[in-house]
Structure formats: C-alpha cells, structure tokens
Amino acid sequence: MLIDALHGLPGVGVKSAQRMAYHLLQHDRHGAMRLSQALAGAVQTVHHCTRCHTFTEDEVCPICLDPGRDARQLCVVETPADQAAMERTGSYHGLYYVLMGRMSPLEGIGASELGMELLTRRAVDGVVEEVILATSFTAEGEATAHILGEGLRQHGLVVTRLARGVPAGSELEYVDLSTIAHALADRR
Amino acid sequence: MLIDALHGLPGVGVKSAQRMAYHLLQHDRHGAMRLSQALAGAVQTVHHCTRCHTFTEDEVCPICLDPGRDARQLCVVETPADQAAMERTGSYHGLYYVLMGRMSPLEGIGASELGMELLTRRAVDGVVEEVILATSFTAEGEATAHILGEGLRQHGLVVTRLARGVPAGSELEYVDLSTIAHALADRR
Numbered sequence: 001m002l003i004d005a006l007h008g009l010p011g012v013g014v015k016s017a018q019r020m021a022y023h024l025l026q027h028d029r030h031g032a033m034r035l036s037q038a039l040a041g042a043v044q045t046v047h048h049c050t051r052c053h054t055f056t057e058d059e060v061c062p063i064c065l066d067p068g069r070d071a072r073q074l075c076v077v078e079t080p081a082d083q084a085a086m087e088r089t090g091s092y093h094g095l096y097y098v099l100m101g102r103m104s105p106l107e108g109i110g111a112s113e114l115g116m117e118l119l120t121r122r123a124v125d126g127v128v129e130e131v132i133l134a135t136s137f138t139a140e141g142e143a144t145a146h147i148l149g150e151g152l153r154q155h156g157l158v159v160t161r162l163a164r165g166v167p168a169g170s171e172l173e174y175v176d177l178s179t180i181a182h183a184l185a186d187r188r
Numbered sequence: 189m190l191i192d193a194l195h196g197l198p199g200v201g202v203k204s205a206q207r208m209a210y211h212l213l214q215h216d217r218h219g220a221m222r223l224s225q226a227l228a229g230a231v232q233t234v235h236h237c238t239r240c241h242t243f244t245e246d247e248v249c250p251i252c253l254d255p256g257r258d259a260r261q262l263c264v265v266e267t268p269a270d271q272a273a274m275e276r277t278g279s280y281h282g283l284y285y286v287l288m289g290r291m292s293p294l295e296g297i298g299a300s301e302l303g304m305e306l307l308t309r310r311a312v313d314g315v316v317e318e319v320i321l322a323t324s325f326t327a328e329g330e331a332t333a334h335i336l337g338e339g340l341r342q343h344g345l346v347v348t349r350l351a352r353g354v355p356a357g358s359e360l361e362y363v364d365l366s367t368i369a370h371a372l373a374d375r376r
Contacts, residue, residue, distance in 0.1 A: 005226040006197075008219045010211045011204060018269050021230070023198045025243055026288055029231050031196045036227035038193035039212070039220045046213055055213055081206050100214055 053118060054080050054098040063087075063096060070094045072129040076119065076148060078102050078136060086134060094132070097122055102135060103144040111147050123152055130158040137164060241306060242268050242286040251275075251284060258282045260317040264307065264336060266290050266324060274322060282320070285310055290323055291332040299335050311340055318346040325352060 002024075006017035024032040048054065049061035056062075063069065073094025077083045078101065086092050097119055103109055123131055131152050135141040149159045164182035166175050175183075190212075194205035212220040236242065237249035244250075251257065261282025265271045266289065274280050285307050291297055311319055319340050323329040337347045352370035354363050 002226040002230040005219070005223040008216070008223065009194075009208050011207070015269075016199060018272075019199070020197050022243075022267055022269060024227070025230060025234050028196070031193070032227045032231050035193040035196065036224045036231070038190040039224035039227075042190040042209070042213060043217050043220050043224070055210075079210055081203075081210060084206075 048100075049098075051122065052096045052098055053100060053115065053122075054083060054096065068093075071127045073132060074123055074128045074130070075132045075134050077134045078141065078144075082134065082136075094130075095128075099135070099144070102140045103147060104140050105143075111151065114144070116148065116151060119148065120151060120155065123157055124155050128157065130160060133159065133161045137162075236288075237286075239310065240284045240286055241288060241303065241310075242271060242284065256281075259315045261320060262311055262316045262318070263320045263322050265322045266329065266332075270322065270324075282318075283316075287323070287332070290328045291335060292328050293331075299339065302332070304336065304339055307336065308339060308343065311345055312343050316345065318348060321347065321349045325350075 002021045003014070003017045006012055006020050007014055009017075012020070024035075045057045046055050047057075049056045049058075049064055051060050051064040054061055054063075070093050073092075074097055075086060075092060075094055076097045076099060077086060078099050080098060083096050083098055086096075099114055099119070101109060101114055103111065103114055122128075131149075133145040133149055135144045135148075145161055149161070152159050163186050164179065165186060166172065166179060166183045172180065190209045191202070191205045194200055194208050195202055197205075200208070212223075233245045234243050235245075237244045237246075237252055239248050239252040242249055242251075258281050261280075262285055263274060263280060263282055264285045264287060265274060266287050268286060271284050271286055274284070287302055287307070289297060289302055291299065291302055310316075319337075321333040321337055323332045323336075333349055337349070340347050351374050352367070353374060354360065354367060354371045360368065
C-alpha cells in the first residue's frame with residue numbers, strides 16, 4: 001500500500017517505490033513521519049496566491065507583497081520552478097504571474113483552462129505596462145506564449161518574449177541548427 | 189518543507205522533489221493525502237517478523253506461517269525485494285531469513301550489527317537442515333555470505349550458496365570474463 005502510494009509520484013517506478021519504502025521503514029522512520037506530516041500540512045495550507053496564482057500559504061505571496069519590486073513588469077511563467085529559476089538569475093525585479101501549466105490541445109488544456117481570464121484581469125490593473133512571456137521554448141510553450149500574447153495585446157499592453165539564442169558558455173559548433181538560426185534572427 | 193521531506197527519499201534530488209511537490213499540489217492532492225496516510229500507517233503497523241525478520245504487519249509473516257513450505261530449507265537474503273525476486277522464480281519452496289542489510293565494514297556493519305545471533309537462533313531450531321545463502325554477488329554480499337557461512341557451519345548445518353554463472357539468455361561473447369571464469373569453475 002505504501003509502495004503503491006510512492007509509485008504514484010511522478011518519475012517513480014515500482015522498483016524505486018520498493019527501494020524507498022524499504023529505506024524509510026528500515027533506516028528512516030523519522031523521515032517517513034516527517035514526509036507524512038509535510039504532505040498533510042501542504043495539502044491543507046497551500047493554495048494559490050490571489051495575485052500571481054503561485055503556491056503560497058498566505059493570501060498573497062511574499063513576492064507580490066514586496067514593495068521593492070517593479071509593479072510595471074509582469075513576467076508570465078509556467079510553474080513555480082520556472083519562477084524560481086528566473087529569481088536565481090537575480091536580474092529580474094518585476095512581478096510574476098504563474099500559469100501552473102501550459103496549453104496542451106492534446107490534453108484539452110486551452111486558454112480558458114489555463115486561466116487566461118485571471119491573467120488578463122491581473123494584467124489590466126492599470127499599473128502593469130509590460131508583460132514578459134517566459135513560457136518554455138517547446139512547441140506547447142511557444143503556442144501558449146503566442147495565444148496569451150494575442151489576447152494581452154488587445155488590451156493595449158506591451159508584450160515581449162524572452163530571447164531565443166545560443167546558451168552562455170556553449171561553442172557554436174555544438175549548438176543545434178534551429179537555435180543558431182533563431183539567435184541569428186534575434187541578433188542585436 | 190514538503191520539498192525538503194521529498195528530497196530525503198533515496199534517489200530523489202532537489203529538482204525531482206520540486207517536480208513531485210508541484211505535481212502533488214497542482215494535480216493530485218488526493219494522492220498526496222493517500223501517501224501521507226500510507227506513510228503514517230506503515231510507520232505505526234510495520235515491524236519485523238519474529239521468525240524471518242522481514243517486514244510484516246503481523247507477529248509472524250504469511251510465508252513463515254504457510255504449512256506448505258519446506259521448513260528444512262532456510263534461504264538467507266539481504267532485503268524483502270530480494271526475497272520477492274526469489275519468490276517470483278517459483279522454484280523455491282523453503283522458508284526465508286531476511287537480513288535487512290549486508291555487512292559493510294566501511295559503515296561499521298559487522299556480523300553482530302546484522303543480527304548474526306538472531307539468524308543463528310532461527311537456524312538451529314532442529315528443523316532447518318540446509319541454509320542457502322542468497323546474498324548479492326557483490327564484494328559486500330560475498331563477504332556477508334562468507335562470514336555467515338562460517339558461523340552456521342559450526343552448528344552442524346549444511347550451508348550452500350547460489351551458483352554463480354552465465355545469466356540465462358545471454359550470449360557468451362557479451363558476458364564479462366569473471367562471470368565466465370566462475371561459470372567454468374562451478375560447472376556441473
């Protein structure tokens with residue numbers, strides 16, 4: 001039963017689940033209880049920030065409440081992990097909107113399922129001037145950026161997209177052709 | 189906090205833990221609660237079988253209680269997963285003793301830490317005639333088998349070891365040399 005429940009985690013197969021259950025019961029019962037409580041606690045207390053839609057235990061998350069952030073910029077990302085990656089760069093000081101997903105026609109996730117309305121309501125607060133689309137550079141992420149961009153421009157917002165290009169530190173010889181082509185097109 | 193607790197699972201890095209937390213909170217809160225309860229339940233109810241030392245929720249595990257098993261054979265394995273692998277072969281009908289580990293001098297796990305005494309007490313019940321050592325064929329597993337074997341032979345028990353050899357279905361050309369050498373030495 002514990003193995004079944006662990007097997008339900010993303011990326012955990014039956015063998016890994018067995019190994020985890022064995023490890024927890026044989027060597028780390030304290031860790032098992034800690035995980036049990038963390039799960040129950042998170043399910044009870046974690047919900048969406050009413051401003052940026054990310055996970056938070058508060059009504060509004062700490063970033064949205066931070067008066068030091070530039071409220072004229074709104075960066076749209078897919079997940080809290082993507083938001084954390086942006087934060088780690090230390091070069092963005094605006095606010096965020098976290099989609100908690102991306103469009104995926106195959107899974108029946110369109111603009112409305114993704115909360116396009118919520119995003120629009122957030123973006124037309126009269127303070128936001130620029131929306132920076134930072135969804136993934138995959139087919140689904142690009143489609144998401146395209147459709148969100150179209151909708152937001154209708155409200156008179158400046159909509160930009162992260163630049164595509166050659167990753168820092170890579171030798172051109174080993175970069176794939178479509179990346180080089182995009183880097184050439186987006187040159188500045 | 190949930191991410192920290194998930195990160196404590198064996199084989200789960202920070203990124204995987206983030207992905208798991210995101211998945212559970214965004215898409216599977218029911219699964220999160222199920223896992224929480226399975227963990228708490230297992231910590232409370234799972235302990236060691238008083239006969240074979242494997243995990244069980246009962247005083248004595250179902251295999252040890254099965255009157256259809258041959259009580260004259262006792263197979264020593266390292267973990268419940270190894271026991272399960274033996275069971276899947278369908279060709280062993282004796283009983284088991286599960287070490288719940290293996291000797292590891294580097295980690296300070298010797299014969300006494302591994303419960304040599306418990307195993308000996310189990311093996312000298314007057315019914316067991318043969319002890320089959322089915323620990324891993326790694327350096328630590330081999331050392332474990334060697335030391336357990338020495339101790340058990342002193343009590344007049346027949347001690348055997350699983351045969352080393354060429355895996356079923358493999359072409360000799362692709363089998364490593366030490367396996368072939370062992371298969372040659374153990375030929376019959």
